[in-house]
Amino acid sequence: MKSKGQAHIMEYFILxxxxxxxxxxxxxxxxxxxxxxxxxxxxxxxFQKTMFMLKTFSSSPxxxxxxxxxxxxxxxxxxxxxxxxxxxxxxxxxxQGWFAEVKVIGNTVECTRDTYPNCGIWxxxxxxxxxxxxxxxxxIYRKTTGRVDAGMLxxxxxG
Amino acid sequence: MISVLEIFKIIFGIVFxxxxxxxxxxxxxxxxxxxDSNAQANIMLGFRKTVGDVFASGIPADxxxxxxxxxxxxxxxxxxxTSIAAVSMEPVTTIFVPGDRIGVHRMEYDLGxxxxxxxxxxxxxxxxxxPLNNSEETWSEIYRVVKALPSSExxxxxxxxxxxxxxxxxxxxxxxxxxxxxxxxxxxxxVYLEKDNFMPxxxxxxxxxxxxxxxxxxFVETEHPLMFTLVNGTGMLYxxxxxxxxxxxxxxxxxxxxxxxxxxxxxxxENRDFLAQLSLASSLKMEEIGLFMHRPGGADCLPLFExxxxxxxxxxxxxxxxxxxxxxxxxxAIKMEESRQRFLDLQVRGCE
Numbered sequence: 414m415k416s417k418g419q420a421h422i423m424e425y426f427i428l429x430x431x432x433x434x435x436x437x438x439x440x441x442x443x444x445x446x447x448x449x450x451x452x453x454x455x456x457x458x459x460f461q462k463t464m465f466m467l468k469t470f471s472s473s474p475x476x477x478x479x480x481x482x483x484x485x486x487x488x489x490x491x492x493x494x495x496x497x498x499x500x501x502x503x504x505x506x507x508x509q510g511w512f513a514e515v516k517v518i519g520n521t522v523e524c525t526r527d528t529y530p531n532c533g534i535w536x537x538x539x540x541x542x543x544x545x546x547x548x549x550x551x552x553i554y555r556k557t558t559g560r561v562d563a564g565m566l567x568x569x570x571x572g
Numbered sequence: 573m574i575s576v577l578e579i580f581k582i583i584f585g586i587v588f589x590x591x592x593x594x595x596x597x598x599x600x601x602x603x604x605x606x607x608d609s610n611a612q613a614n615i616m617l618g619f620r621k622t623v624g625d626v627f628a629s630g631i632p633a634d635x636x637x638x639x640x641x642x643x644x645x646x647x648x649x650x651x652x653x654t655s656i657a658a659v660s661m662e663p664v665t666t667i668f669v670p671g672d673r674i675g676v677h678r679m680e681y682d683l684g685x686x687x688x689x690x691x692x693x694x695x696x697x698x699x700x701x702x703p704l705n706n707s708e709e710t711w712s713e714i715y716r717v718v719k720a721l722p723s724s725e726x727x728x729x730x731x732x733x734x735x736x737x738x739x740x741x742x743x744x745x746x747x748x749x750x751x752x753x754x755x756x757x758x759x760x761x762x763v764y765l766e767k768d769n770f771m772p773x774x775x776x777x778x779x780x781x782x783x784x785x786x787x788x789x790x791f792v793e794t795e796h797p798l799m800f801t802l803v804n805g806t807g808m809l810y811x812x813x814x815x816x817x818x819x820x821x822x823x824x825x826x827x828x829x830x831x832x833x834x835x836x837x838x839x840x841x842e843n844r845d846f847l848a849q850l851s852l853a854s855s856l857k858m859e860e861i862g863l864f865m866h867r868p869g870g871a872d873c874l875p876l877f878e879x880x881x882x883x884x885x886x887x888x889x890x891x892x893x894x895x896x897x898x899x900x901x902x903x904x905a906i907k908m909e910e911s912r913q914r915f916l917d918l919q920v921r922g923c924e
Contacts, residue, residue, distance in 0.1 A: 465620060
């Protein structure tokens with residue numbers, strides 16, 4: 414009689430144990446899923462931060478052709494001017510930790526005061542280190558010839 | 573007679589059930605909180621995306637922030653502090669007043685050779701101007717400020733404008749006007765004045781919800797912010813006339829708008845950002861001039877380029893000065909106007 418009672422109690426403990434195991438597994442599964450989705454949201458937030466910078470940079474009046482109102486039209490002389498000044502000065506307007514690069518498709522000459530206007534690559538605030546960057550196609554207005562070239566704008570954040 | 577085993581079953585069942593229920597309840601409430609936080613984070617990220625889109629396109633947009641009073645603790649530019657995290661609006665200069673429905677507008681301050689873009693994100697607002705005299709300076713100051721405020725013609729979040737009061741009737745002259753109507757009214761105001769119908773006076777009462785600005789050529793004590801006009805579109809702005817020592821100097825309509833909407837904090841933010849960008853714009857323009865001024869065939873333009881560059885150099889120097897210094901900022905206002913004129917000269921002569 415006593416051992417039958419003990420067996421019943423053991424049954425209850427084992428049943429409870431399995432119920433607990435199922436609950437814990439369920440919690441682990443949901444938590445893992447939540448961590449995964451919060452990581453993806455973090456990466457989404459990083460993406461949005463970079464896209465925000467990309468939009469700001471590409472439509473900044475500091476770099477766009479004057480009086481151009483339909484979208485963005487980067488001007489080569491303004492890009493050359495920005496690439497010639499210290500990065501710290503540009504960071505005063507665009508914030509910290511970013512970099513950008515504009516490339517005219519098919520042109521490999523870095524733009525400086527000396528190579529302008531026969532050049533097609535402009536780099537801003539480029540440093541070494543890990544980064545996440547995105548790029549978009551842009552129009553580049555050649556001030557000396559009045560031509561419009563196709564190019565790629567890359568904007569990223571370090572860290 | 574209940575056996576020991578049955579007593580055990582009852583006690584064990586109760587304890588275990590309570591344990592499981594508490595566990596599931598705690599976990600699900602945490603899970604729901606996380607879901608709410610995600611939804612709130614998405615609202616704020618969506619707001620930043622809208623600001624970015626408006627900044628890039630220049631097309632105003634409406635944005636709904638559900639339960640904004642609970643979600644947004646405070647906007648301390650450039651960070652929006654929410655109940656879950658802070659969202660930075662950097663690098664876009666954003667003057668933001670929280671509300672459940674926001675109109676997002678890209679505004680600009682145009683110097684001819686450079687435009688300063690900034691975002692005004694406001695709920696439905698009425699701007700009410702109370703001039704205390706009939707002078708041309710007063711009207712042009714009001715006109716400049718109204719022009720720098722957003723038009724809500726193509727969006728649902730409306731901006732309204734009002735003007736008052738008239739001593740003969742003690743009533744508002746106009747109210748609930750749209751921006752375009754207000755500007756038109758001001759332009760045709762001279763006809764109204766000629767008939768001697770308008771005797772400006774301080775309104776007896778205002779709606780507390782309105783953003784009211786009293787405009788006067790001399791200092792007077794009022795319960796509302798006072799624009800005390802000086803010269804060249806500059807002046808002093810008293811947010812609290814009982815503390816005249818805490819006045820702010822204004823050199824652009826943006827200074828007035830930022831201070832009226834967010835006090836000293838917004839005024840400081842807008843000035844810091846505007847001067848930093850003005851300094852950078854001046855550096856870039858000087859570099860750009862350097863690329864072109866010595867090109868063959870540009871001899872006629874050389875003196876004009878030199879003059880423009882000298883103005884930009886002064887502008888850059890003044891942009892690094894204290895924006896609370898009326899003397900320096902007065903000089904800056906003059907140099908900004910000078911730079912506009914010099915650039916216009918370059919364009920007229922075909923050098924730009």
